[in-house]
Amino acid sequence: MIRLMLADDEDLIRGALAALLELESDLTVVGEARDSVAAVAVAVGRRPDLAVLDLEMPPGDGLRAATEIRAALGIPVVLVTRHARPAVLRRALAAGVGGFVPKTTPASRLAAIIRTVHAGRRYVDPEIAASALTENECPLTARELEILSVVRSGAPILDVAAAVHLAPGTVRNYLSAAMAKLGADTRHAAARQAWEQGWI
Amino acid sequence: MIRLMLADDEDLIRGALAALLELESDLTVVGEARDSVAAVAVAVGRRPDLAVLDLEMPPGDGLRAATEIRAALGIPVVLVTRHARPAVLRRALAAGVGGFVPKTTPASRLAAIIRTVHAGRRYVDPEIAASALTENECPLTARELEILSVVRSGAPILDVAAAVHLAPGTVRNYLSAAMAKLGADTRHAAARQAWEQGWI
DNA sequence: CAGCTTCGATGACAGATGTCATCAATCCGC
DNA sequence: GCGGATTGATGACATCTGTCATCGAAGCTG
Known part of the structure; x- marks a missing residue:
């Protein structure tokens, strides 16, 4: 049984994702949070096996929460995002994030992705990975x-x-x-x- | 049994909402669409009892899809939206939309809202309704x-x-x-x- | 028809913005 | 130390933007 936590600022979405994942017999949601600060607190308090975080989550962003959760617990993190921006994927991978999932991913695949990341492997959306590889470096200071x-x-x-x-x-x-x-x-x-x- | 259709451009969210609603014994999802044009086509093809539409859905918006679906089938429509903007609520109600639900609504309430709207009553988020009532008219031409x-x-x-x-x-x-x-x-x-x- | 309003346009003006050359201070490498 | 790069600043200039007064053409309204 993989014990998950969910963080997303939109209650409706977070609850729907929880319902989706609870359908899987080997997954269970043990904690939820609606902002990035609460996400870290919930992670420390509930000690899940894996965290699923929305990237667009005030205050700051989900990436910082992911970094802090990894620093505190060392558990794998899956980031879910609406805007699949190549450079953000780069930073997420550098921060040790295990999964990078745009919200255009079919819901039927999320559970499998979570199992993959929980097993210590990585999942990256193929399209974003392609743009991240072909993109030009940031020319700005x-x-x-x-x-x-x-x-x-x-x-x-x-x-x-x-x-x-x-x-x-x-x-x-x-x-x-x-x-x-x-x-x-x-x-x-x-x-x-x-x-x-x-x-x- | 209430037969629903779902439309949302983000597959992950749409699938999660479907999972959430299928948990209810009196609800079933009979059709899905990922854009506003397909939503109208699916509605006409599957003839659901009620449509749940995302407001932010290209091309155009979900409000037009709601209007067309109501014109074609006369079924009740629930609009789900990320940005709860008062004037949009006003237009939605004028278009005959039965439910107006921001994504900050707890997931546990969605099924009850759908039953309310299916019964011919209306549901409007209290906070948006309050701003819509106190807001000043649009001064622009x-x-x-x-x-x-x-x-x-x-x-x-x-x-x-x-x-x-x-x-x-x-x-x-x-x-x-x-x-x-x-x-x-x-x-x-x-x-x-x-x-x-x-x-x- | 005369009066009034609305819509679109124009010209003039001040201030904001984008481009460029230049300069002083600092830091770094050697 | 010297030379070069980087950072922050300044001034000059052309263009863009916001404000305002004004004007002509319709469109109504009596």
Whole structure:
């Protein structure tokens, strides 16, 4: 019997996944959480054999929760995500995540994936793996990424400058460089591109 | 026995919901679809007693699918949504939708909601209903809404003007008016606000 | 028909934004 | 130490964007 925990901020989805997995005779859900902080606490408290975490889960993200759970318990983690972004897969694998499953995966396959990961093997969605292998490296510097992540919230340049403690002109320079590297016309387009690639 | 159909573009979620609902002895899933066009076709082909549709479902949205299914079969529809936006609830009710369920609803309540709606009554999430009742009317004109919906894609003004067949200056005028009404500093902020309210 | 409104457009202006050249300070390698 | 790269900043310039006044063409409304 594999003892699981589930974390997802949408109660309906989390409950539905629990129902799906409880149908399997060798799986049982022993804990649930609706945010990434609670997920770590539940993992420590219930000591499951494996954790299934949603990647898009406030506050922060599920990847940090995955890292902390692995550090605390050493159990395998399966990440479920809506947006299959190649660079995120890369970081997840680097963090020791055992399974990376987009929500476009048929529900009938989830149990098998969980068994695979519980057995110590890895599962990675074939399509995301392919894009992750063919994708070009991120050409942006750390500063550029930091600034783009603030831009993504829609703030004007003055606010961005205040948020990263830089002069407005400097922010414009970094944005100009990032836009040139990405071939984007506006900082908003650049921020969107960087996010879609998983860089921010 | 209530015969259901499910439509959601994420196979994992759709399958999990099916598992959840099949646990109920008086519910059975007789059809599934992964986009709004297929949803209408499946509804016509399988003639379920009730349809459960995701609101965020390409192409277009689940609301149009709900309208078409009601027009074709007259069966009750339950809309499930991630973003609980008041104005969308308003439009859904106007379209004759019987249930409006955010994904933050506990999974244990879904079956009861489906029975309620199947019995001809209505279910609306209390929190969204409250915001829908206290919300202020949309102050924007049809043109402003149309332009803001294009702006939301991140296009520069020239592209927006081309998309709506207007002169760039005219687009700027409409945007200026919309921004003034919404108290937004940039068109991006205005578009975000309008979307969060459910106006676009 | 005169008056009024609405819609789309134009021109002018200030401020924001993107591009570029340049510069000072710092860090690193040798 | 020297040379080079990196980081943050500044100023100049062109373009884009937001604001406003205005105008013409329809469309109604009496």
